[in-house]
Amino acid sequence: MKRPFVVVLLYLVSAVLCGACASLTSKQENESPLRVIDVHTHADFSGKQEETSGILQTREQFVRELKEAGVVGAVSHSPQGGGSIDDSLKSEGVIHCFGVGAQVTPSKVEVGLKSGRYGCIKIYLGYVHRWAYDNEYRPLYRLAEKYDVPVVFHTGDPYSTKAKLKFTDPLTVDEVAVDFPKVRFVIAHCGNPWHASAAEVAFKNPNVYLECSAFLIGDLTKYSPEVIDRHVVQPISWIFSYVDDPTKIMFGTDWPLVGIKPYLEVYKRAIPKADWPAVFHDNAARVFKIKR
Template sequence: MRQLSAFGLLLGLSACASMGRNPAPLAVIDAHTHADFDGKPEAASGILFTREQYLQEMGKAGVVGAVAHTDEYEKGYADLREHGVVHCAGIRDAVDAARLEAGLRSGRYACVKIYLGYVYRYAHDPIYDPVYRLAETYDVPVVFHTGDTYEARGKLKYADPLTIDEVAVDHPKVNFVLAHCGNPWIQSAAEVAYKNPNVYLDSSALLIGRLNELPRETVDEYLVRPLAWVFGYLENPSKLMFGSDWPLSDMASSIEAVKRAIPKQHWRAVFHDNAADVFKIKPSKGPLRN
């Protein structure tokens, strides 16, 4: 943490940097959404899990691109590439390398998601070696679920963000993203990303639900302050990406909450540029149409 004081000074200048300016509306890339639409309301948020609702929220929140996770290779895949959305191929307890390669080669998928904790394997399990080789070959990132699981059957030891350090060291040419900042182990996740140049974090699901309907002190305690600490510890504004985990949370109130954790001069990096670089997203042009 040798550069902490210098970076901390930069964080403190945010209010002054934008005084007297009228900046353009913030264009956002949501680095963590789900698009295996089932047409039902999501229990945590009440959001209708449909393609129409997804595109509507993107438009209202100024989201010009996104990363969409699909649970399995084919389950609920919705081709949203014309809207600046790239898709992650979901990997659980088996790897069909030929099928994955075909999807990466065709552009159907632009990243891979491994559901640690939901699957009882560590990231360094040899079964995933073909995934990392393909990720390097096609220059796509690998996203890991890290931290708390959304179901009681998940086994947390497999989702500990510290376990990603070994994979990051062994595969230095692959970029890895730790979803959810490893929450509640945000300090471990921050250290893994700080130490390894090929590891990034997304801010999704530190809280779920419609965040604007939660008490402000709750959002501050469990999202704003923890995320501000993570951002400061990283000492590198390119390491953190905004994610809502839609439909677990709505996009607009998630954006507003995360803004409170990030100095304004770094909003463009966290809300747009970092995801565009890591996932090679080409944002949609103009307003979205359903």
């Protein structure tokens, strides 16, 4: 009679202890803040208010928004031609993409990649009237492979009447994804509104990733919940489901066109909570090699 009693007692004690452990672990998980990387920002500080969002384009405002949203790393896309970049943002975990303009200068891009000043290449499809697979761009893909950095394409609506839409359909990213299988390509804006093209290109190619920034821009409090749901939550949710691989989608805003925290809160609603660490941090850390 003694032996079963001891076994039952041990079982009860371990059950109580394990229960305590489990509740402690889940409490810690609940309490630990989500670490976020925003892979689409424009850290150009004119000091003026952005026209659509009203956000003040200053370093102080940018850093404040990063901290408010729990952002531990970000990717800043420099304007076409490179522009001037704020190297001091490195301390905030910000890396810079070299923005390629109509004049393609691989030697200049290589200097930036070699020195580590730039950690990615941004190609402005549509703004520059050239296909992703244009021969002018091919030396840049070879550089991306050599320096192991990703290439980001603007895709989808260009927010400019001078851009040409035929170049911005993300379907053409498939061409370079196949020709340069060792390069990581990122489809910015998930091709909005060509979500199906973007989702299929990422689904089919192991080296293509997505970020769904700027589905709506401006002050999000001015949109009805229905509009936010239809134009941001539902499309991202569909893309996530179609791609069927939580390692393929990242978080991006397009700051200062939209506030970081408001966009993050909406984006979270489209992604299952279990996949938040991957989508909001880990995938970007891996694709852009951001270490913090």
